[in-house]
Amino acid sequence: MSDLLAGAVEAAAGLSVHxxxxxxxxxxxxxxxxxxxxxxxxxxxxxxxxxxxxxxxxEAKIRLGWVDTHLRSRELLxxxxxxxxxxxxxxxVVLAGMGGSSLAPEVIARTLGKQLTVLDTTDPGQVxxxxxxxxxxxxxxxxxxSGSTVETDSHRRAYWQAFLDSGMTEAEAGRHFVVxxxxxxxxxxxxTEMGAFTVLADPNVGGRYSAxxxxxxxxxxxxxxxxxxxxxxxxxxxxxxxxxxxxxGLALGAALGAAATMGRDKVALISDGTGIEGLGDWAEQLIAxxxxxxxxxxxxxxxxxxxxxxxxxxxxxTVTYGGALPAGAVPAGGVDADVAVNGPLGAQxxxxxxxxxxxxxxxxxxxxxxxxxxESKENTNRILASGPPAETPSFTEGAIExxxxxxxxxxxxxxxxxxxDGAGDDGYLAVMAYLDRFADADAARLRxxxxxxAGRPVTFGWGPRFLHSTGQYHKGGPQVGSYLQLTGAVxxxxxxxxxxxxxxxxxxxxxxxxxxxxxxxxxxxVRLHLTDRSAGVAQLLDVAGALRA
Numbered sequence: 001m002s003d004l005l006a007g008a009v010e011a012a013a014g015l016s017v018h019x020x021x022x023x024x025x026x027x028x029x030x031x032x033x034x035x036x037x038x039x040x041x042x043x044x045x046x047x048x049x050x051x052x053x054x055x056x057x058x059e060a061k062i063r064l065g066w067v068d069t070h071l072r073s074r075e076l077l078x079x080x081x082x083x084x085x086x087x088x089x090x091x092x093v094v095l096a097g098m099g100g101s102s103l104a105p106e107v108i109a110r111t112l113g114k115q116l117t118v119l120d121t122t123d124p125g126q127v128x129x130x131x132x133x134x135x136x137x138x139x140x141x142x143x144x145x146s147g148s149t150v151e152t153d154s155h156r157r158a159y160w161q162a163f164l165d166s167g168m169t170e171a172e173a174g175r176h177f178v179v180x181x182x183x184x185x186x187x188x189x190x191x192t193e194m195g196a197f198t199v200l201a202d203p204n205v206g207g208r209y210s211a212x213x214x215x216x217x218x219x220x221x222x223x224x225x226x227x228x229x230x231x232x233x234x235x236x237x238x239x240x241x242x243x244x245x246x247x248x249g250l251a252l253g254a255a256l257g258a259a260a261t262m263g264r265d266k267v268a269l270i271s272d273g274t275g276i277e278g279l280g281d282w283a284e285q286l287i288a289x290x291x292x293x294x295x296x297x298x299x300x301x302x303x304x305x306x307x308x309x310x311x312x313x314x315x316x317x318t319v320t321y322g323g324a325l326p327a328g329a330v331p332a333g334g335v336d337a338d339v340a341v342n343g344p345l346g347a348q349x350x351x352x353x354x355x356x357x358x359x360x361x362x363x364x365x366x367x368x369x370x371x372x373x374x375e376s377k378e379n380t381n382r383i384l385a386s387g388p389p390a391e392t393p394s395f396t397e398g399a400i401e402x403x404x405x406x407x408x409x410x411x412x413x414x415x416x417x418x419x420x421d422g423a424g425d426d427g428y429l430a431v432m433a434y435l436d437r438f439a440d441a442d443a444a445r446l447r448x449x450x451x452x453x454a455g456r457p458v459t460f461g462w463g464p465r466f467l468h469s470t471g472q473y474h475k476g477g478p479q480v481g482s483y484l485q486l487t488g489a490v491x492x493x494x495x496x497x498x499x500x501x502x503x504x505x506x507x508x509x510x511x512x513x514x515x516x517x518x519x520x521x522x523x524x525x526v527r528l529h530l531t532d533r534s535a536g537v538a539q540l541l542d543v544a545g546a547l548r549a
Contacts, residue, residue, distance in 0.1 A: 004331045004340055010251035013236030014324045015343025015351055017248040018331040020255035023317065023338055027262055031362055032254035036244045040361055044354065045242030051357075056366030063368035065204030066353050067241075070212045070234040070346070072202060077228055080221040083178065083197060087222065090139040090176065094119055094130060095219040096155035097143035099289075099468025101180075103282040104211035104349065105219040108230070110277035111345055114223040119155050120465045122510060124494040124503035126436040127155070131162045141219040142196075143180040145207050147187025150377075151464060154496045154506065160194070161497040171195055178222070180214045206368050207468075208286045211349040233346030241354055248341075249351045253358025255339055256287075256298060259317040260363060265478070266299045266428065266457045267319055268311035272333035274322030276345055283321070283352050285469030290356045290367040292473025298359060299428055299473055301457045304444075306335040309451040315426055316457060321348065372475035372517075376467055379513030384501055388512055393529070399536040403527040412543050415526055419482040420454040420547070422524040427480035429454055430470065434463035434487045434511040435533065442537050443486060446544055450484075453547035464510045475517055482524040486540075487511050488533040 007022040024032050035041070043051055047067050049060035065072075094117045095105055102120045109116035119130050140159045144152045156177070163173035174195025181187040182203045191198045201214040210216060212234055217227045240247050256267065267287065269280035280302040291297040303310040311318045319339045320332040331340035341351065360367030383389070393401035397412045404415050423429050429450060433443045447460035461470055463485075474481055490504035501509075511527075518525045530536025 010248040012240035015248050015347040017251045019339040020251035023255040024258045027258045031258035041250050042242050052366050059368045063206045065202050066209035069202045069205050070231045087139050092134040092138045093222045094140045096152050098151050100207035100210050101143040101215045104216040107278045107282045108220040109223050112225050116223045122503050122507040123436045128494050141178045143215050145182045147181050147185035157497040180218050209353050230346035233344040234350040237347040249354035253355035257359040257362025260298050264315050264317045266316045268301045268303050270303045270320045272320040272322035279321050288470040288473040292477030297473050297477030308448045370472045373472050375517040376514040379516045380509045383509040383512050398539045399532040401529040422482035423456045428457040429482045431460045432463050432485045437462045449544040483518050485527045488530040
């Protein structure tokens with residue numbers, strides 16, 4: 001905390017970054033000064049695609065729209081006002097989207113106290129619960145850049161069938177859909193055929209950088225957010241991002257890059273409790289998917305609270321985030337942090353996007369591609385076509401079937417300890433839960449328990465949501481991870497209309513496909529299948545709670 005108070009503060013437009021200069025100065029040479037010397041701030045503000053090297057130039061040319069998309073997004077405001085008025089009787093907003101298409105609106109709604117149901121799962125229980133909730137008052141925002149995202153397409157099909165089954169005509173059902181997609185995508189044509197409302201997004205912005213495009217704004221506006229204020233906040237910050245000084249985005253990006261090059265390549269993200277809710281989950285997918293490739297990367301670790309374990313290790317940079325700081329307030333809210341980022345939400349989005357792109361310059365990677373994401377997708381498609389692989393549990397303990405590597409211990413505690421030990425001195429443990437994130441929410445309590453036992457960074461992701469986030473890092477980043485996959489019995493499956501599989505079969509195929517991709521890297525992978533979800537989660541928490549570091 002003394003470093004935060006003593007170090008220089010980078011601030012603009014109500015957004016401040018404390019502690020970044022101290023991190024940068026701990027490097028043998030200043031990363032920030034090197035970036036300034038190379039003209040990076042001005043080049044990035046000017047959307048120069050050469051910043052990340054010749055191999056990345058073609059991708060960067062079509063992915064730098066996020067730098068000023070907040071200006072073009074103002075053109076959406078009249079359309080959004082009309083859309084909200086047209087759908088005033090539909091007050092239950094469901095967002096069917098994955099990764100960047102869902103995480104930013106979820107942060108916006110949570111932070112501003114608006115109701116938004118985010119459907120980013122293939123768990124049949126979670127999908128069924130959403131379908132049963134106020135169907136006649138529901139508007140479904142179907143959000144996909146490519147229009148081919150399997151989860152989102154499945155949600156669209158399920159809701160369409162549910163509306164028809166409720167007695168609606170096709171014309172009436174179409175009115176309950178708003179489609180957000182890129183111009184010319186297959187989903188744009190599908191929306192026309194459905195009679196759905198369509199809002200086209202900025203095609204020159206990748207999904208994880210799309211918070212201030214139609215993907216972030218449409219569901220937020222329908223939920224009641226005054227989205228113009230977010231654009232105002234981003235615009236105010238944008239004026240600083242071409243400068244060498246008073247540029248908080250540059251300060252944050254230089255600190256992230258400097259820390260990673262010095263071996264602090266894991267970032268604990270902690271809310272300081274000052275009003276911004278869930279930003280860590282959004283920043284997680286932005287940082288992990290942008291930097292985790294070519295064997296390098298920055299691993300974000302979302303920590304539940306300042307009191308929760310998870311920021312341990314000499315290779316961890318601790319960063320807090322929150323709302324704008326009142327005069328005289330202590331940065332980081334009392335958390336022992338390396339860097340504190342505070343400011344309004346619209347500015348936060350732009351600052352983190354800018355900082356991640358700057359960190360990409362420092363690391364020498366392309367922050368706009370995701371070369372390993374397709375591996376698990378391709379495996380999933382093969383499994384759906386040929387059937388699930390035959391697997392026999394290593395042993396069963398209570399309500400948990402354990403699928404562990406050959407030679408693993410024959411008890412659950414021993415298997416968990418095997419994974420913890422597999423993280424070593426520079427690795428991490430990833431918990432990947434293909435479960436219902438509401439009905440099985442207690443599973444998330446496993447992360448701090450394992451982090452406390454391991455004394456190492458532990459991440460937690462809901463599947464398949466994390467496949468569009470840390471999934472890229474798992475496969476493309478440093479190969480130092482251990483992986484714990486949780487699956488659960490499906491008591492009441494749900495067909496995917498028009499497809500030869502159910503949601504349960506799709507979920508199982510996604511889990512198996514990801515296991516295959518990880519196993520090919522010869523990293524420790526354990527699957528725990530909960531034959532009774534409630535009992536299995538309780539049992540797992542009891543065993544993990546008894547572990548000792």
